[in-house]
Amino acid sequence: MSTPDEIVAKELTRLSANFLEHLPQELRAVEDEVTAWLDAPQNTRRFEILSHRVHQLKGSGSTFGCPGISRAARMLEQRMGDLRREIDAGQRPATTDVESAMAQLQNEGRRAQTRLRRQEGGK
Amino acid sequence: MRDRDLNRILYVEDDADIRKIVCMSLEMIGDYTVAACGSCADALQVVDDFDPDLLLLDVMMPDVDGPSTLRKLRRRETAADAPAVFITAKVQAGDMEHYGRLGVVDVIVKPFDPMTLSERIDHIWQRYRNDGHVHTG
Numbered sequence: 001m002s003t004p005d006e007i008v009a010k011e012l013t014r015l016s017a018n019f020l021e022h023l024p025q026e027l028r029a030v031e032d033e034v035t036a037w038l039d040a041p042q043n044t045r046r047f048e049i050l051s052h053r054v055h056q057l058k059g060s061g062s063t064f065g066c067p068g069i070s071r072a073a074r075m076l077e078q079r080m081g082d083l084r085r086e087i088d089a090g091q092r093p094a095t096t097d098v099e100s101a102m103a104q105l106q107n108e109g110r111r112a113q114t115r116l117r118r119q120e121g122g123k
Numbered sequence: 124m125r126d127r128d129l130n131r132i133l134y135v136e137d138d139a140d141i142r143k144i145v146c147m148s149l150e151m152i153g154d155y156t157v158a159a160c161g162s163c164a165d166a167l168q169v170v171d172d173f174d175p176d177l178l179l180l181d182v183m184m185p186d187v188d189g190p191s192t193l194r195k196l197r198r199r200e201t202a203a204d205a206p207a208v209f210i211t212a213k214v215q216a217g218d219m220e221h222y223g224r225l226g227v228v229d230v231i232v233k234p235f236d237p238m239t240l241s242e243r244i245d246h247i248w249q250r251y252r253n254d255g256h257v258h259t260g
Contacts, residue, residue: 004151005238011147012237015140052185056138061213062234063141068235074212 012064019064020116027109030054034102038095051080057105068108076101077095097119129248133175133202135160135192136210137184144237145179153241163187163195174201177248182211194224206251208244210235
């Protein structure tokens with residue numbers, strides 16, 4: 001019979017696998033939302049929805065075994081905040097930092113997928 | 124309130140997977156009774172029947188965030204004095220002072236290890252019972 005710790009650890013493993021499986025789809029959705037926001041960066045509601053999505057990735061990445069995703073999501077969140085402040089200050093926004101942080105997040109996603117395939121291949 | 128043992132935790136978190144693993148951890152490892160809610164509205168629906176000993180809230184939630192959820196819960200008699208713990212990925216300078224005024228006794232920073240979360244909650248509760256001080260570190 002399994003102990004409570006073993007049951008929770010097993011569920012954590014299952015949820016981590018589920019997180020990884022849905023990660024490419026989630027990152028595509030984030031990238032689409034980043035692109036849409038950069039097309040109209042004054043759109044506050046779009047910024048809030050995107051921010052929340054990136055914030056969730058930051059929180060769940062490490063919990064579900066992908067600390068690189070959390071780090072990249074934190075960087076994207078910071079860059080988005082910087083851009084938002086530039087817009088609020090009436091400056092002409094430079095979008096390249098946000099785009100490069102998004103590219104880094106996609107790279108981390110690919111790394112995570114590669115690691116998953118290696119683990120599956122090793123079973 | 125401080126003489127009570129910790130049994131019932133009202134937990135509010137919008138991320139379904141995080142909510143699930145935290146709930147399992149608190150119930151199975153910590154042996155607590157947990158009411159897990161996905162939003163402020165859910166929490167307001169269950170709080171009176173549940174009569175929580177402790178409120179555990181994610182800070183960044185869509186529509187109604189953790190601090191606003193806590194303010195709404197404080198208007199209910201069953202949660203007016205219950206100590207609260209926030210879970211957040213980001214603590215900024217000055218946040219703890221603001222949180223302390225809302226009755227937040229500690230903040231758990233994401234990412235956290237679900238396997239040791241119950242131990243952490245127990246530690247926070249013991250410290251609250253002993254001195255009631257708000258943790259500011």
